[in-house]
Amino acid sequence: MKERLQKIKEEAIARIKESKNPESLNDVRVSVLGKKGELTAILKSMKDVLQAIIVKNIWFSRKVCMINQFSFKIYHGFAVGSELY
Secondary structure: OHHHHHHHHHHHHHHHHHOOOHHHHHHHHHHHHOOOOHHHHHHHHHHHHHHHHHHHHHHHHHHHHHHHHHHHHHHHOOOOOOOOO
């Protein structure tokens, strides 16, 4: 990911230096930062990665909670007729 961002930066700087007029400079801006730009696409993909991490952490937290509850029950013993937590 870092390599891809560095490449986008280097390409953008080179294209900015090559720009001869405001129109070509605007083309660089749009190609990098626009709705369908390179940087925008990477930021959108990072959103998907973040969501996957959050879902995984929620799943892991629930499993840890279940294990803790089970450990508590085993440690304190199962009483006949007692309500399970």
